[in-house]
Amino acid sequence: MSGVRVLVGTRKGAFVLTSDGRRGDWTVDGPHFGGWEIYHLTGSPADPNRLYASQSGGWFGQLIQRSDDGGRTWNTVGNDFAYSGEVGDHLWYDGTPRPWEFKRIWHLEPSRDDPDTVYAGAEDAALYRSTDGGQKWTELTALRTHPTGPRWQPGAGGMCLHTIILDPAHQDRIYVAISAAGAFRSDDAGASWLPINKGLRSGEIPDEDAEVGHCVHHITQHPSRPDTLFMQKHWDVMRSDDAGANWREVSGDLPSDFGFPIAVHAHEPETIYVVPIKSDSEHYPPEGKLRVYRSRTGGGDWEPLTKGLPQSDCYVNVLRDAMAVDTLDPCGIYFGTTGGQVYHSADGGDSWAPIVRDLPPVLSVEAQVLP
């Protein structure tokens, strides 16, 4: 029987949760890198035993860890994330120019077919690629030096490149999202970039449909429909059916369209999941009820999923990289909270149960299906 491995990054270390394909009994392994912030922990689609972890902290900076045995042992790889060429300026919070300054890696995205190729998204926003298993990192400079770069400004969480999608149908197509610059697409493997924010309307910026400046929180894609993208923006749930050229709002009847993660069902490309949060100044669920909302129509019409989730006095958040799906049938859904719970559903979201309740605040969740 196949198994599932859930990779959890937290504020104080990494945890690996494993189960067989029934997903009923779970083993919790960790913490790995105890005391360090693990912004992201993920595996290679081409080799599930190849894992990468972004390990960082205010004292000792940024490290990247790699495991070649499914997380049993780890080794540091390269951490030289230099900005190539002229660094340039972006806008600071007060509107003054400020040089790009590396702070951390938010997201690691391994190639679909080569375990040694992996992309890294940085704060301050930049995209890096390694083709040797993380030993050496090269910046894809055309993104940071895009003509709109001097107008990019950090969101409250920093100017982070947090979403990387390697298109499954177009070899050289990459999507990224940056808070708070917006979404960008490259059709030439990162040599040039196009802002893809048409249709986004953000009341937090002076020109609400500006070319850049949108606080995109997360984007996801179903591999069978690569031109369809789903986005959770600061406010608004959006979709595009033309590779990001145009977006339309699909928030529909959600109780709040503010939130961070968005995920798509592994086998139903029009079934999507979000976790509504009350507002940008109250980062907790409306009414103290932790509800995942599911749309089976690609947005617009939403249903609350509550069975097994706390429906009173719950004031946790779910961060942008802290929701994932597995590819088993029925599809498994996983998410972690800032309260340290990791919940899972083995039936597409109809019912939920905690795998573990008392971890440090969860920053990221990824799910792997093992042979």
Add this chain to the structure above:
Amino acid sequence: MIRVVLPAHLKNLAHVTGEVRLELTGPAAGPVTQRLVLDTLEARYPMLLGTIRDRNSGKRRAFIRFYACEEDLSNESPDAPLPERVIAGEEPYIILGAMAGG
């Protein structure tokens, strides 16, 4: 031989326990400086690159401190000679994380 004390996280990272003892391999006639000690430490334990000094600027990370002989050397020139008792191996060169939150 220089004795170096690392903070717990960096001991774990370098897979060492207790003090690190370094034989310096710099210019024989040159002074023994903080820069020479840190260069030697990072050459022996490359996983520490970037954890003590910024990879790009080479400067001490903001929440790292360097102590020796009951003195704070953190803001001394990295090219100033270390105290004789450190060079003689009688006192350790201490690298630690500053008190900066939980």
